[in-house]
Amino acid sequence: MTEAARQFVTPLSLQVASQDRVYTSLFEEPMAHISLPAKADVMVVAPATANTIAKLALGIADDLLSTCFLSFQGKMIIAPSMNWKMYENRTVRKNLDTLASFGVLQVGPEAGALACGEEGTGRMAEPADILEAIRSVLTPKDLAGEKIVITAGPTREYLDPVRFISNRSSGKMGYALARAARDRGAEVTLISGPSCLKKPDGLAFVGVETASEMRKAVVEAVAGRATVLIMAAAVADFSPKTKSAKKIVKTGEMALALSTTPDIVSSVSSQAERPFIIGFAAETGRHPGRAAAKMKNKKMDMIVFNDVTEPGAGFDVDTNRVEIIDGKGRTKLGIMSKYEVADAILDRFIEIRA
């Protein structure tokens, strides 16, 4: 804790919360500025004030934190936090650029209410996002060089400006795949239907609504020399034949004429130069055979089957229980977090493509 940090929180509070020793001074333990960094894989400065950022950028070493920075040789993350006008200041920007050129990863800041009572960009990134950055810098980059296009979430097919039909999907599986692939060094394009999830950092994001918009975005992204396409989106299978420009007035019962939407995965798998294609088959009941048939019919290289009626494998939950089917066999996995499922899918991709 720097002196400024101790104006906000006492060392005792952090010691109790972390159940660990808190260091505050350069001289309380001789050589702590050498021994502490030597033990660490990652160094995180959160929150990083304009003053600390300036010191780190210039190599000023006048307290425990800034001396630790100079002797540290691992991965470094900063989470800036300050008033928005200070964050816009050109000296601060220059110092942040300097730190970026040293390979220091910056997380945030975010827009919102600031400690000074003003609104703007300067809030420290959420702890969950800082944790994600830590995980990202520690992950081996075994997907470096891959260009992965991932679809996620549902699509919406409009009847009129206020009504649509859609598929049930939170987008959690596709977003977890995008984060896992990004953390493993891939260049990721995430094409997402409407979802409440926060857009992940460090990837190209394309927001779409309808199946035909998603198809267009996928074809464009794949044409940019994608090596892998992962279709985790729950694409609506049907679209109203006609879309009314005005809200349809309710007059009683109504029959809806539907046409099928374009099959996105097939429009890519039929191309001569095509990426490795991974699809999903969410079924109600244990039908891995149906999933395997879909893989074959749509000319996919791998399909991830899950039974949405099983506990811990349905919609809106953070876990999944899947079976990975590909040309070389079937891998049934136990219940795990969607991020772990994503890693398992990417592991299998590396394994079978080798």
Ligand code: CTP
């Ligand atoms: N998919 C697609 N385009 C569509 C529909 C589905 O690319 N219009 C993709 C999905 O993203 C998924 C795979 O195809 O990766 C299988 O989706 P699913 O809806 O299970 O397949 P369908 O062929 O639509 O079969 P069903 O009749 O069970 O809906």
